Structures are given as structure tokens and as C-alpha cells.
Amino acid sequence: MARVRLIDVAERAQVSMKTVSNVVNGYAHVQPDMRARVQAAIDELGYRPNLTARRLATGKTGMIALAMPEIDHPYFGEMASHLADIAMQRGYRVIIEQTLSDPEAEKAVLQDREAGLVDGVIFQPTRMATLDIARLHDDLPLVLLGEVDAPVTTDHVMIDNVAAARDGAAHLLALGRRRVAFLGLVDGDITMTNRRRLLGYQEALVGSGIRPDPALVLTTRGFESHDAETAITLALEGGVELDAILCRDDRFAAGALTAIRARGLRVPDDIAVIGWDDSAITGYTTPTLTSIAPDKRQLAANAFDLLHERMQGHHGPGRHVIVPHAVAVRASAPRA
Incomplete structure (x- = not known):
């Protein structure tokens, strides 16, 4: 089949080629109804931008990079899916890079690996210092995700x-639980995410008149479900009394469910459990999993919008965007 051209989309949408080009390149000033008409024609015809021609004409590749610690973590996988979908709707493609939280791999994202390949980067670092980020990203359009402190010139969504x-x-406290555990801290983990989650957990206890018990802050050897399962098993075998668990992610919560069941205890009757990320696995655990639910679609959309503005020439100070969250209530910690 012959390649679908820009003029073919223009004729199908009954608009000018300039309007189609503006939609493909993501220019913000296109009217919403016009953008929808052009996008419908693009979808119907299966048009894909010629990236080589675009780069020669505009100096742009039409590609962005998404760099994240783990591509097989449910949260990051879902974030990547949302971003790829949003980018495609705006005429961009996404290169995904895994850093495994390695400091050198994180530096390479900004230093030289993406040079000339992409128009901008959305990046969730875990190890890089603020000064390194400021020094290395230079003029490359950049948006940060996660808990890292952002330079004053860099946009940040979290x-x-x-x-x-x-x-x-x-x-959990509203359910009448008073021995709420935090699962948990990970040996060797120096990131800010869990420190802030631990702080919020402690604030809730103190706000309810409960003195935080260090024995209820559980530590694991790693980040996998079996590490969480081991931590809960050791706590229960060691006589730690708990009636609820707030987990660092849904994988930890799945491990906690397995450990509780193995001890002959029931969820939520004996121990209520809350996960984090509201990933797809929440509907497949037994019982289904209550989870902290960040608005992942909005995170991806805000990150792309900020990056696109940078790619179009915005040079203002860094913007800090807080995206909503909720508690997605299911059977592991139902409402009272």
C-alpha cells in the first residue's frame, strides 16, 4: 500500500495541509473541533509522520524519551502505556529506557545517550543529585517525575x-484499627519516596492520638513480593501484634496477603491491607486490594504537556505540579 501523505489527511479532513501539520506537531493554538477532525482523519487513514522529513524541515525528531527505574514494575509499565498513548495522539513516539536506579545509567540519560535522538525527556531519577541534573540536562527539554528534588529551572510532576x-x-484508623504497620523500608534504599510515605503514615497515627511504634515499621531485604511476604512472616512469628498494614506498593501488598493467609489469618477480619499504585493486580488478589491510587493518566498528561511547551521554546522557571490521588477501596480494607 502507498504511504499515507499529509495531503491525504488534509483532503479527508477538508482542511489545509498547514492545519494538519500543526496538529501533527502538537501546536496548541489549533481549535479543539479542528484538532478532533484532523485526528479522526489520521486515525482513519493510519497516517504516520515521516520522521526523517520532519527532522530535516524542523530540526525535530518527533520522538521523546521516557526514562524510568524499572520497566517491569506495574506502576511504571502503566505510566509508560499512558504516556505512549498521549504522545501518539499528539504525533510523537516514545523511546523507553530503563535505568535500574544505577547512578551512571541515570547520568547517561541526560549526558549523551539521548543526544540528537529525541526532542525531550521525561525522567524519573532515584539517585541523581539536584546539581547533577541541573548541570547535565543543559538545553535538553526535561520534565522530572517522582520524589527527587528538581532544579529551579526544571519542571516536576508528582x-x-x-x-x-x-x-x-x-x-485504616477509621476502620477501628490501632496496630497499623508500615511495609515498608527497604535495606539500602536511599530514595525520598518511602521517607515521605513513612512521614505521612506517622502523621496519621499522631493525629489520632496513637504513639508510633517502631516495631510496626517493617524492613525488607528487597523490593519484590517475596521480600514483603518474608517480612510479614517474621513479624507475625516474632509476636508483633498488628491489625492493619499500609504497604509501599501493590507488589508488597500481594506478598503480605500471602503471608497472612499462610498464618491462618483472614483479610480484612484479622488484618486489613492497603497497597499503593492501584495497579492492575489489585483486581486479581484474594481478596481484591484496596490501594492508594495516584492519577497516573493525569501524571502522564501533565508531564507531556509541560515537556511539549519546553520543546516549543518555553524558557520560564521550573513548574511544580501536584497530581491528585485517592484511596481506591476494595475488599482488603472496605469502608466501615
Whole structure:
């Protein structure tokens, strides 16, 4: 089949080629109804931008990079899916890079690996210092995700992890639970995410007149479900009394469910459990999993919008965007 051209889309949408070009390149000034008409024609005809021609004409590749710690983590996989979908609707393609939280791999994202390949980067670092980010990204359009402190010139999109943890713990306290565990801290983990979640958990306890018990802050050897399962098993075998658990992610929560069941205890009757990320696995655990739910679609949309403005020449100071979260209530910690 012959390649679908820009003029073919223009004829199908009954608009000028300039209008189609503006939609493909993501220019913001196109009227919403016109954009929808052009996008419908693009979808119907299966038009894909000629990236080589675009780069020669505009100096742009039409590609962005998404760099994240783990591509097989449910949260990051879902974020990548949302961003790829949003980018495609705006005429961009996404290159995904995994850093595994390695400092050198994170530096390479900004230093030289993406040079000339992409028009901008959306990046969730875990190890890089603020000064390194400021020094290395230079003029490359960049938006940060997650808990890292952003340079004053860099855009940053995140949820409020302190508030989210406070809301999750408050939900458990509202169920009448008083021995709420935090699962948990990970040996060797130096990132800010869990520190802020621990703070929110502690604030909820203190706000309810409960003195935080260090024995209820559980530590694991790693980040996998079996690490969480081991931590809960050791706590229960060691006589730690708990009636609820706030987990650092849904994988930890799945491990906690397995450990509780193996001890002959029931969820939520004996121990209520809340996960984090509201990933797809929440509907497949037994029982289904209550989870802290960041608005992942909005995170991806805000990150892309900020990056696109940078790619179009915006040079203002860094913007800090907080995206909403909720507690998605299911059977593991139902409402009272």
C-alpha cells in the first residue's frame, strides 16, 4: 500500500495541509473541533509522520524519551502505556529506557545517550543529585517525575506522597484499627519516596492520638513480593501484634496477603491491607486490594504537556505540579 501523505489527511479532513501539520506537531493554538477532525482523519487513514522529513524541515525528531527505574514494575509499565498513548495522539513516539536506579545509567540519560535522538525527556531519577541534573540536562527539554528534588529551572510532576500515606493510614484508623504497620523500608534504599510515605503514615497515627511504634515499621531485604511476604512472616512469628498494614506498593501488598493467609489469618477480619499504585493486580488478589491510587493518566498528561511547551521554546522557571490521588477501596480494607 502507498504511504499515507499529509495531503491525504488534509483532503479527508477538508482542511489545509498547514492545519494538519500543526496538529501533527502538537501546536496548541489549533481549535479543539479542528484538532478532533484532523485526528479522526489520521486515525482513519493510519497516517504516520515521516520522521526523517520532519527532522530535516524542523530540526525535530518527533520522538521523546521516557526514562524510568524499572520497566517491569506495574506502576511504571502503566505510566509508560499512558504516556505512549498521549504522545501518539499528539504525533510523537516514545523511546523507553530503563535505568535500574544505577547512578551512571541515570547520568547517561541526560549526558549523551539521548543526544540528537529525541526532542525531550521525561525522567524519573532515584539517585541523581539536584546539581547533577541541573548541570547535565543543559538545553535538553526535561520534565522530572517522582520524589527527587528538581532544579529551579526544571519542571516536576508528582503526587503528594506524605498526604497520600496519611490518607491511607487514616482510612485504616477509621476502620477501628490501632496496630497499623508500615511495609515498608527497604535495606539500602536511599530514595525520598518511602521517607515521605513513612512521614505521612506517622502523621496519621499522631493525629489520632496513637504513639508510633517502631516495631510496626517493617524492613525488607528487597523490593519484590517475596521480600514483603518474608517480612510479614517474621513479624507475625516474632509476636508483633498488628491489625492493619499500609504497604509501599501493590507488589508488597500481594506478598503480605500471602503471608497472612499462610498464618491462618483472614483479610480484612484479622488484618486489613492497603497497597499503593492501584495497579492492575489489585483486581486479581484474594481478596481484591484496596490501594492508594495516584492519577497516573493525569501524571502522564501533565508531564507531556509541560515537556511539549519546553520543546516549543518555553524558557520560564521550573513548574511544580501536584497530581491528585485517592484511596481506591476494595475488599482488603472496605469502608466501615
